Amino acid sequence: xxxxxxxxxxxxxxxxxxxxxxxxxxxxxxxxxxxxxxxxxxxxxxxxxxxxxxxxxxxxxxxxxxxxxxxxxxxxxxxxxxxxxxxxxxxxxxxxxxxxxxxxxxxxxxxxxxxxxxxxxxxxxxxxxxxxxxxxxxxxxxxxxxxxxxxxxxxxxxxxxxxxxxxxxxxxxxxxxxxxxxxxxxxxxxxxxxxxxxxxxxxxxxxxxxx
Numbered sequence: 001x002x003x004x005x006x007x008x009x010x011x012x013x014x015x016x017x018x019x020x021x022x023x024x025x026x027x028x029x030x031x032x033x034x035x036x037x038x039x040x041x042x043x044x045x046x047x048x049x050x051x052x053x054x055x056x057x058x059x060x061x062x063x064x065x066x067x068x069x070x071x072x073x074x075x076x077x078x079x080x081x082x083x084x085x086x087x088x089x090x091x092x093x094x095x096x097x098x099x100x101x102x103x104x105x106x107x108x109x110x111x112x113x114x115x116x117x118x119x120x121x122x123x124x125x126x127x128x129x130x131x132x133x134x135x136x137x138x139x140x141x142x143x144x145x146x147x148x149x150x151x152x153x154x155x156x157x158x159x160x161x162x163x164x165x166x167x168x169x170x171x172x173x174x175x176x177x178x179x180x181x182x183x184x185x186x187x188x189x190x191x192x193x194x195x196x197x198x199x200x201x202x203x204x205x206x207x208x209x210x211x
Contacts, residue, residue, distance in 0.1 A: 001149070001189055001190065001191040002143065002144065002148075002149055002150075002151070002189070002190045002191075003149065003150050003151070003187060003188070003189050003190075003198070004139070004143060004151050004153060004187070004188045004189075004190070005051075005150070005151070005152045005153065005185050005186075005187050006153045006155060006159075006160045006163065006164075006185070006186045006187070006188070007042065007067065007068075007071075007152060007153065007154045007155070007183070007184070007185055007186075008155070008156060008157050008160055008180050008181065008182055008183065008184050008186075009031070009035070009039075009061070009063040009064045009066075009067040009154060009155070009156065009182065009183075010031045010032075010034070010035030010036060010037075010038035010039045010063070010066075010067045010070075010182050010183050011031065011032045011034045011035035011038060011182045011183075012026070012029040012030065012031055012032060012035055012063040012182075013026075013029045013030055013031075013032060014026035014029035014063070015029075015032075015035075015182065016032060019101075020100065020101060021098055021099060021100055021101060022093050022096045022097055022098065022099050022100075022101055022104055023090075023093070023097070024090065024091070024092060024093030024094070024096065024097035024098070024125070025061065025089055025090045025091075025092055025093070025097065026061075026090070026097070026098075027060065027061040027062060027089065027090075028062060029061070029062065029063050030062055030063060030066060031063055031066045031067065031070070034209055035063065035066075035067070035182065035183075036066070036070055037209055038067075038182055038183030038206050038209055039066070039067040039068075039069075039070035039071045039074070039183065040070050040071065040073070040074040041074075041183065041205040041206050041208075041209065042067075042071045042074075042183055042185070042205055042206075043070065043071040043072060043073065043074025043075040043076075044074050044075070044205070045204075045205040046071065046074075046075040047074070047075045047076055052149070052150040053075075053150060053152055054148040054149055054150040054151065055083070055146065055148040055150070055151045055152065056068055056072065056081070056082050056083070056151075056152045056154070057082065057083040057084070057085060057088070057142075057151065057152070057153050057154070058082050058083070058084050058085075058088065058153070058154040058155065059084065059085065059086070059088035059089045059090070059154065059155045059156060059159070060084045060085065060086045060088075060089060061089055061090065061156070064088070064154045064155055064156065065082060065084060065154070067154050067183070068082045068152075068154040069082060071154075082154075085138060085142070087134050087135060087137070087138035088135065088138065088153065088155040088156070088159060089155075089156070089159075090155075090156035090157075090158055090159060091125070091126050091128070091130075091131045091156075091158040091159070091162075092124075092125045092126040093122050093125045094121075094122045094123050094124030094125025094126070095122065095123040095124040095125070096122045096123070096125065097125075117172065117173050118172040118173070118175070128158070128162050128172070128175060128176065129162075129166075131158060131159060131162045131163075132162040132163060132165070132166035133166075135159055135162070135163045136163065136166060136167065139163075139167075143190075144190065157180045158176065160180050160186050161175050161176060161178045161180055162175055162176075163188075164178070164186060164188065164197060164200070165178070167188065167195040168188075168195055168196065168197050178200075178201075179201055180200075180201050181201055181203045181206065182203075182206070183203055183205070183206045183209075184201045184202055184203035184206070185199065185201075185202040185203070186199065186200050186201060186202070187199040187200075187202070
């Protein structure tokens with residue numbers, strides 16, 4: 001059996017802007033002070049609970065790599081090498097990235113998105129299915145053949161929602177609404193040639209940081 005722990009990065013500068021603008025990948029965005037605290041809280045939990053961490057990987061976004069490194073630093077154990085993979089980047093919103101949300105999500109546009117859901121693709125961007133397919137291929141090519149039993153994947157909210165939905169057969173029409181908090185852990189197990197959900201949106205270590 002293999003266990004994959006998907007961690008959503010800590011709060012980032014892009015998250016703070018999201019209520020106003022479309023964030024998309026925003027790979028430049030760094031963690032806010034609260035995001036750093038969330039990452040360190042996870043590291044302390046690793047240390048206190050003795051959570052195994054054979055392998056640590058992250059998306060190529062700055063906020064995901066920072067979360068992994070602050071977490072490892074707080075764990076005060078052996079500092080694992082952090083491997084980075086572009087396949088773990090957030091959903092690409094294409095031409096909408098950085099635009100004011102109210103200008104993009106008109107009633108007509110929202111109706112089109114609702115009608116197409118899993119396969120809707122913004123101009124120049126990706127569909128939810130595109131994200132699921134690239135992440136599933138990455139798991140098949142990079143995680144399953146490895147000798148590591150426990151892999152920690154520091155990535156993004158939509159990546160976690162869509163990967164969990166696609167691999168375990170959840171309702172795809174509501175995938176994007178799934179709560180996945182900053183700094184939370186969602187765990188999947190691969191056994192008997194299928195993926196099984198073990199835990200979702202576990203953020204107990206961050207409760208004291210809620211505003």
